[in-house]
Amino acid sequence: MSGQIKRGVSLYSFQEEMFLGRMNVEDVVGFSTSIGAAGIEILPEQNMPTFPHITDAQIGEWQDMLSRHGAHFTCYDMFLDTKLRKGELLSDEEQVESIKRDLTLCNRLGIRNMRVLIFVRPDILEKCVPYAEQMDVHMGVEVHAPWHLEHAWILRTVDVADRLGTRHLGILPDMGIFMKNYPPEFRARFERQGARPEVAQFIVGQHQQKIMCEYTIYEVAVKMGGNKAEVAMAETLRHAPYANPKRIKDYAPYFRHIQAKFYGMTEDCIDPAIAYDEVIPELVKCGWEGTLSSEYEGNRWIQDVEEVDSREQVRRQHVMFENLIAKAQSELEIV
Amino acid sequence: MSGQIKRGVSLYSFQEEMFLGRMNVEDVVGFSTSIGAAGIEILPEQNMPTFPHITDAQIGEWQDMLSRHGAHFTCYDMFLDTKLRKGELLSDEEQVESIKRDLTLCNRLGIRNMRVLIFVRPDILEKCVPYAEQMDVHMGVEVHAPWHLEHAWILRTVDVADRLGTRHLGILPDMGIFMKNYPPEFRARFERQGARPEVAQFIVGQHQQKIMCEYTIYEVAVKMGGNKAEVAMAETLRHAPYANPKRIKDYAPYFRHIQAKFYGMTEDCIDPAIAYDEVIPELVKCGWEGTLSSEYEGNRWIQDVEEVDSREQVRRQHVMFENLIAKAQSELEIV
Amino acid sequence: MFDRYLIDADSLRNTGPADAPTGFAFDAKLGYYRGLGLSMVEKLDIAIDGEPLPREAVRFDEGLGPLTLDEMETAYDRRWPFGTAATILVDRPGGFPAGEHELSLLQQLRVSYLPFPAVNTDKKSVSLAA
Amino acid sequence: MFDRYLIDADSLRNTGPADAPTGFAFDAKLGYYRGLGLSMVEKLDIAIDGEPLPREAVRFDEGLGPLTLDEMETAYDRRWPFGTAATILVDRPGGFPAGEHELSLLQQLRVSYLPFPAVNTDKKSVSLAA
Ligand SMILES: [Mn+2]
Ligand SMILES: [Mn+2]
Numbered sequence: 054m055s056g057q058i059k060r061g062v063s064l065y066s067f068q069e070e071m072f073l074g075r076m077n078v079e080d081v082v083g084f085s086t087s088i089g090a091a092g093i094e095i096l097p098e099q100n101m102p103t104f105p106h107i108t109d110a111q112i113g114e115w116q117d118m119l120s121r122h123g124a125h126f127t128c129y130d131m132f133l134d135t136k137l138r139k140g141e142l143l144s145d146e147e148q149v150e151s152i153k154r155d156l157t158l159c160n161r162l163g164i165r166n167m168r169v170l171i172f173v174r175p176d177i178l179e180k181c182v183p184y185a186e187q188m189d190v191h192m193g194v195e196v197h198a199p200w201h202l203e204h205a206w207i208l209r210t211v212d213v214a215d216r217l218g219t220r221h222l223g224i225l226p227d228m229g230i231f232m233k234n235y236p237p238e239f240r241a242r243f244e245r246q247g248a249r250p251e252v253a254q255f256i257v258g259q260h261q262q263k264i265m266c267e268y269t270i271y272e273v274a275v276k277m278g279g280n281k282a283e284v285a286m287a288e289t290l291r292h293a294p295y296a297n298p299k300r301i302k303d304y305a306p307y308f309r310h311i312q313a314k315f316y317g318m319t320e321d322c323i324d325p326a327i328a329y330d331e332v333i334p335e336l337v338k339c340g341w342e343g344t345l346s347s348e349y350e351g352n353r354w355i356q357d358v359e360e361v362d363s364r365e366q367v368r369r370q371h372v373m374f375e376n377l378i379a380k381a382q383s384e385l386e387i388v
Numbered sequence: 389m390s391g392q393i394k395r396g397v398s399l400y401s402f403q404e405e406m407f408l409g410r411m412n413v414e415d416v417v418g419f420s421t422s423i424g425a426a427g428i429e430i431l432p433e434q435n436m437p438t439f440p441h442i443t444d445a446q447i448g449e450w451q452d453m454l455s456r457h458g459a460h461f462t463c464y465d466m467f468l469d470t471k472l473r474k475g476e477l478l479s480d481e482e483q484v485e486s487i488k489r490d491l492t493l494c495n496r497l498g499i500r501n502m503r504v505l506i507f508v509r510p511d512i513l514e515k516c517v518p519y520a521e522q523m524d525v526h527m528g529v530e531v532h533a534p535w536h537l538e539h540a541w542i543l544r545t546v547d548v549a550d551r552l553g554t555r556h557l558g559i560l561p562d563m564g565i566f567m568k569n570y571p572p573e574f575r576a577r578f579e580r581q582g583a584r585p586e587v588a589q590f591i592v593g594q595h596q597q598k599i600m601c602e603y604t605i606y607e608v609a610v611k612m613g614g615n616k617a618e619v620a621m622a623e624t625l626r627h628a629p630y631a632n633p634k635r636i637k638d639y640a641p642y643f644r645h646i647q648a649k650f651y652g653m654t655e656d657c658i659d660p661a662i663a664y665d666e667v668i669p670e671l672v673k674c675g676w677e678g679t680l681s682s683e684y685e686g687n688r689w690i691q692d693v694e695e696v697d698s699r700e701q702v703r704r705q706h707v708m709f710e711n712l713i714a715k716a717q718s719e720l721e722i723v
Numbered sequence: 724m725f726d727r728y729l730i731d732a733d734s735l736r737n738t739g740p741a742d743a744p745t746g747f748a749f750d751a752k753l754g755y756y757r758g759l760g761l762s763m764v765e766k767l768d769i770a771i772d773g774e775p776l777p778r779e780a781v782r783f784d785e786g787l788g789p790l791t792l793d794e795m796e797t798a799y800d801r802r803w804p805f806g807t808a809a810t811i812l813v814d815r816p817g818g819f820p821a822g823e824h825e826l827s828l829l830q831q832l833r834v835s836y837l838p839f840p841a842v843n844t845d846k847k848s849v850s851l852a853a
Numbered sequence: 854m855f856d857r858y859l860i861d862a863d864s865l866r867n868t869g870p871a872d873a874p875t876g877f878a879f880d881a882k883l884g885y886y887r888g889l890g891l892s893m894v895e896k897l898d899i900a901i902d903g904e905p906l907p908r909e910a911v912r913f914d915e916g917l918g919p920l921t922l923d924e925m926e927t928a929y930d931r932r933w934p935f936g937t938a939a940t941i942l943v944d945r946p947g948g949f950p951a952g953e954h955e956l957s958l959l960q961q962l963r964v965s966y967l968p969f970p971a972v973n974t975d976k977k978s979v980s981l982a983a
Contacts, residue, residue: 065886068854068886071935071936072855072858072882072886072935072936073858073936074936096886096887098887098888098889098935099886099887099888099935100935102888102934102935102937104888104932104934132887132965132966133965133966134890134893134965135965136893136963136964136965137890137892137893137929137965138892138929139892139895139926139963170966171966172965172966174597199600200600201538203536203538203631203632203635204598205598205629205630205631205632206597206598206599206600208598208632209597209598262509262541262544263539263540263541263543263544264541265534265535265541267626267838268838271838271839272838275839276838291602294540295540296538296540297538297540297543300538352854353854353855356857357857400756403724403756406805406806407725407728407752407756407805407806408728408806409806431756431757433757433758433759433805434756434757434758434805435805437758437804437805437807439758439802439804467757467835467836468835468836469760469763469835470835471763471833471834471835472760472762472763472799472835473762473797473799474762474765474796474833505836506836507835507836602968603968606968606969607968610969611968687724688724688725691727692727
């Protein structure tokens with residue numbers, strides 16, 4: 054069986070180097086193809102300085118650049134500034150217009166997947182479906198922790214997609230929802246900020262046991278008299294859930310792209326936090342054909358003590374992807 | 389097809405009348421059988437004043453009383469006083485002993501289902517499995533809101549059951565996890581306590597949309613400057629989730645009893661809050677054969693303004709059950 | 724869940740010699756849907772017209788003899804059953820003050836499955852039977 | 854996520870006549886992983902050694918001409934792009950004080966998908982180039 058899961062990279066992963074001017078988008082694209090991750094996810098509001106005004110010439114330059122490296126676009130990360138004006142939200146019509154603007158640009162760029170921010174209302178998206186179909190762009194609501202694939206808010210979007218019978222509305226999971234273990238990078242930073250090792254260990258242990266986060270926060274804040282760093286560490290548990298990877302098969306028809314969130318890889322190319330070893334077999338089993346798009350978010354946790362090396366982190370994640378995909382495929386063939 | 393879902397009542401439902409001495413357990417049993425709900429769930433720590441010292445003679449009296457009414461026990465609600473002693477938790481051995489005490493009493497009472505409190509650790513339950521098998525009692529961890537069938541904490545117990553291959557450990561869902569609509573009884577009480585109708589309506593609307601509860605709490609507490617009753621009302625959203633009824637089929641092998649939580653029935657026997665109209669078809673479809681055991685919890689929401697009538701509330705719930713079960717069965721036969 | 728029903732207003736009586744009472748007593752139920760071991764009753768705070776009485780002045784008797792609140796902490800074999808009134812005895816020279824006063828009761832319980840203490844409160848305007 | 858990188862310490866300079874400066878300026882980036890419309894920049898709080906300077910003293914220029922913070926609120930068509938320094942101008946008679954001082958910048962952003970304002974802060978010990 055040939056590999057059906059594709060590998061790619063979101064430009065989000067290189068925010069540290071790009072923010073500091075140490076890499077430009079072409080550097081990222083070149084690096085990505087060098088590790089076999091030819092699918093490029095962009096955030097136009099990050100990577101296109103003249104956004105939302107993008108000329109055909111600019112688009113041509115992007116396409117030429119991608120071609121030079123043998124890369125291609127996979128996904129467009131949209132934003133929606135409902136709070137553009139102080140004190141009032143955009144009207145429903147304005148929200149629809151903003152999304153249509155993004156769908157148009159997506160289409161002009163030749164991108165067929167658009168990441169929709171999770172807070173966008175399902176009824177607003179419903180109004181955008183005809184235009185998304187016309188532009189042939191799949192609108193995927195990002196399922197981001199602390200939501201999960203089955204959260205009632207997400208099910209509302211799935212219901213709209215089912216009711217309309219459209220293939221242009223669905224979801225776009227961010228793998229941060231499968232945090233099986235507490236990231237060592239989080240713990241280390243809170244310890245540098247003053248969390249006592251025994252309290253940090255308590256929090257990690259509570260997460261390991263999957264105890265309701267509010268209980269742990271209460272224990273740390275009230276019963277243990279936690280200091281600022283300890284309470285802040287406990288509060289990260291609100292955003293550190295471990296959703297059930299077995300649900301992937303049920304929702305695979307609704308997503309075509311995955312944001313492969315991670316916070317740090319070990320030297321031997323293992324993700325200590327996110328359960329890719331459980332996620333990837335599920336994707337392989339159901340024959341999913343989209344892109345695993347690296348979303349490195351470790352920079353903010355280590356930049357106070359070490360030089361961020363997003364390339365090395367992303368490289369390691371892709372070694373892991375190759376290993377896990379190959380393993381899952383060979384196990385599938387045996388069975 | 390004959391009805392496979394059985395109907396029953398938890399003595400919890402009559403806490404108001406029993407607390408006030410207006411009904412005794414026999415009154416409850418008599419009433420329950422009168423509405424065709426012959427399965428009785430008990431809370432020994434509520435309903436057996438000499439607990440944990442129960443003589444064979446007492447057990448004989450219970451059995452005689454149930455027989456007189458044509459009723460039978462369905463489930464035993466255990467508690468575990470890990471905080472028996474100030475400042476320290478029961479040791480693991482003491483916790484196991486306490487659970488064994490309950491399993492023994494369960495067995496002596498002829499009850500084959502025990503509701504286990506959700507906070508009991510999976511590794512403690514694992515240690516109790518051999519004794520539960522010996523006593524032939526199914527230990528079902530209560531899946532209570534804000535947990536849900538797929539919460540990682542619950543999955544740990546399911547994993548233990550799978551690993552041991554035992555049929556004596558599993559779950560016991562409380563239908564409060566399927567709160568599709570905000571209960572009118574909650575809203576009315578908060579309005580009596582000073583919540584402004586427009587703020588109450590905002591909260592109900594947010595729940596209706598299934599917006600992440602922390603957002604609503606923040607809106608009410610910070611942005612709207614909510615008063616005490618309004619903030620308290622918003623905070624109830626933390627415990628008012630709507631889990632996906634489609635998951636019932638996946639977990640049906642792990643439960644044999646259901647706590648049919650409700651807060652109030654309309655005069656025409658509809659539950660405005662809990663999605664029994666979605667839950668019961670799922671149970672019927674997968675041929676589930678356990679007991680739907682009424683757990684009325686509306687008393688605390690209305691006792692400040694009206695006489696609580698738990699009998700009438702439970703009666704209405706069972707009319708709904710009969711209707712929904714019959715409807716689901718007939719739809720199954722057509723297909 | 725049962726706050727309004729905790730204090731039995733009609734049960735108020737003085738204790739000690741009738742002409743020189745040394746305290747008062749009243750009956751109360753546990754504000755919980757099950758019974759609870761006495762060691763998990765952390766507080767029984769009594770106040771008259773909002774004035775708290777000292778913890779040391781309070782004793783509890785579910786029928787097996789009075790205990791101070793400190794003694795209750797280790798009364799592992801005794802329980803306050805569901806829906807059952809126990810007697811709360813309060814040392815107060817002179818007994819309960821004459822006329823109508825607000826008597827309040829706060830119960831703080833150590834409920835094992837809750838991370839925080841459970842607190843029940845009731846207050847009622849009461850007076851000694853003439 | 855980028856707090857430590859916001860202020861470009863080397864960019865500090867006085868504005869106005871060299872012998873009688875009327876203020877100072879420095880370059881700063883937006884502490885966010887994307888660019889943002891200027892109308893959603895709610896605050897740019899500047900302080901020297903912890904002493905806040907008045908909002909009215911601050912202007913912003915991403916390259917299209919300086920705006921007061923109040924003017925920014927309705928600058929719907931202008932953006933502060935990702936990773937791009939803009940100039941922050943501060944009116945202060947005499948310019949930046951001589952010697953080394955702590956310059957701090959707080960950015961408060963109205964990010965639509967967050968219920969609360971996003972706040973970024975940086976402070977650096979800076980001095981005017983000799
Ligand atoms: Mn993401
Ligand atoms: Mn229950």
